[in-house]
Amino acid sequence: MDLVKLWIINGTREFELSKRPIETVTKKGIEFVNEDVLKIDPVNKAVRTRYRQFHYDFLIIALGVELAPEKIPGLKENGFILYDINDVPKIRDTIRRVKSGKIAMAITGLPYKCPPAPFEAALLIRTVLEETGASDSVQMDFFSPTPITLPAGGPQVSEEIFQILKSKKIEFHGNHKTVAVEPNKIKFEEGEANFDILISVPPHKAPSVVVEAGFAESGKFIAVDKTCKTKYDRVYAIGDVNQIMVTDKIAVPKAGIFAEAEGIAVARNIISQIKHELENAVFDGKGGCFLETGKGTAGYIQVDMFATPDPLTQLQTSSTEHFVEKEKFEQDRLKKWL
Numbered sequence: 001m002d003l004v005k006l007w008i009i010n011g012t013r014e015f016e017l018s019k020r021p022i023e024t025v026t027k028k029g030i031e032f033v034n035e036d037v038l039k040i041d042p043v044n045k046a047v048r049t050r051y052r053q054f055h056y057d058f059l060i061i062a063l064g065v066e067l068a069p070e071k072i073p074g075l076k077e078n079g080f081i082l083y084d085i086n087d088v089p090k091i092r093d094t095i096r097r098v099k100s101g102k103i104a105m106a107i108t109g110l111p112y113k114c115p116p117a118p119f120e121a122a123l124l125i126r127t128v129l130e131e132t133g134a135s136d137s138v139q140m141d142f143f144s145p146t147p148i149t150l151p152a153g154g155p156q157v158s159e160e161i162f163q164i165l166k167s168k169k170i171e172f173h174g175n176h177k178t179v180a181v182e183p184n185k186i187k188f189e190e191g192e193a194n195f196d197i198l199i200s201v202p203p204h205k206a207p208s209v210v211v212e213a214g215f216a217e218s219g220k221f222i223a224v225d226k227t228c229k230t231k232y233d234r235v236y237a238i239g240d241v242n243q244i245m246v247t248d249k250i251a252v253p254k255a256g257i258f259a260e261a262e263g264i265a266v267a268r269n270i271i272s273q274i275k276h277e278l279e280n281a282v283f284d285g286k287g288g289c290f291l292e293t294g295k296g297t298a299g300y301i302q303v304d305m306f307a308t309p310d311p312l313t314q315l316q317t318s319s320t321e322h323f324v325e326k327e328k329f330e331q332d333r334l335k336k337w338l
Ligand SMILES: Cc1cc2nc3c(=O)[nH]c(=O)nc-3n(C[C@H](O)[C@H](O)[C@H](O)COP(=O)(O)OP(=O)(O)OC[C@H]3O[C@@H](n4cnc5c(N)ncnc54)[C@H](O)[C@@H]3O)c2cc1C
Pocket: 001, 002, 003, 004, 005, 006, 035, 036, 037, 038, 062, 063, 064, 065, 083, 113, 114, 117, 207, 209, 238, 239, 240, 241, 254, 255, 256, 257, 258, 259, 289, 290
């Protein structure tokens, strides 16, 4: 779902056409309970919703992240939230109408999901402006708290992304930690900038039910290693809700491709335990992510997070083939899981 948000922004996809009924998982013998989890009780091995309590032998926590724009005063009130599905159609309509001025894009918290996505969004917005004829009159600035564009991708890939942005007249400003937003003004730890339109990636946080159950400290995610095992027996955390450190500074990025691989490894190990067999599946940290560059093209960032001594990343040149692969990536997942 998240992936299509960018296609809604550039007008190539409608939200309504992107939905799938999750109830189809029932065909696979999985009971789908459409209720909020209000409490996880790892001591008594139980999960509670408003109406029911479920006891478990194994628990996989896959609750993703919650967006926390409230952590930056004025962020929500004075701009659009790129990752909020309610703001996505507003961004689409606004950029189609804009004639001139300054668009600021800002990453305002770390870590955030799909690290290349905000850069893709910037490139797609620039393409829309080229289509509407407003591009020459619109300045685009991209602010990030990190010194380089994609720290998890390393300096080489970051430089390549920097150059792609530059070629599209999107100015990247590293080391800009947002502290507050006022009407038409974004304030950083040092300095400030004016904007006409602000599009931000807000801070993320672990869902409160996870923090309340003691799986993660406030402001942190569930710390696990490649087994995805939490500190509680037979309880796993996969996907965006977890944090797998690769070095003391770099964590596995929050991405669907990794959530999927972690889920498969955990499922295999649970099956092994049920069958009293050896658990030998691990999340291997290999995957990749598309970097859409506009006009039906995309690059591909290939990743091996656990390569030694450092994670390996490579940005494959932008092409129409990679864009077609991105579309197939979505279709394959829908077919396989839903
Ligand atoms: C714009 C954008 C583009 C992206 N593009 C890509 C891409 O191209 N490739 C890629 O690999 N990744 C991409 N991602 C990242 C990807 O979407 C996420 O990493 C992935 O969805 C994480 O899966 P998850 O299952 O951990 O969490 P989610 O997909 O967020 O699922 C968590 C679910 O848990 C539910 N939940 C939360 N709390 C509760 C509760 N208390 N009770 C019941 N349910 C609850 C939520 O409602 C949600 O449905 C993109 C993200 C964005 C924002």
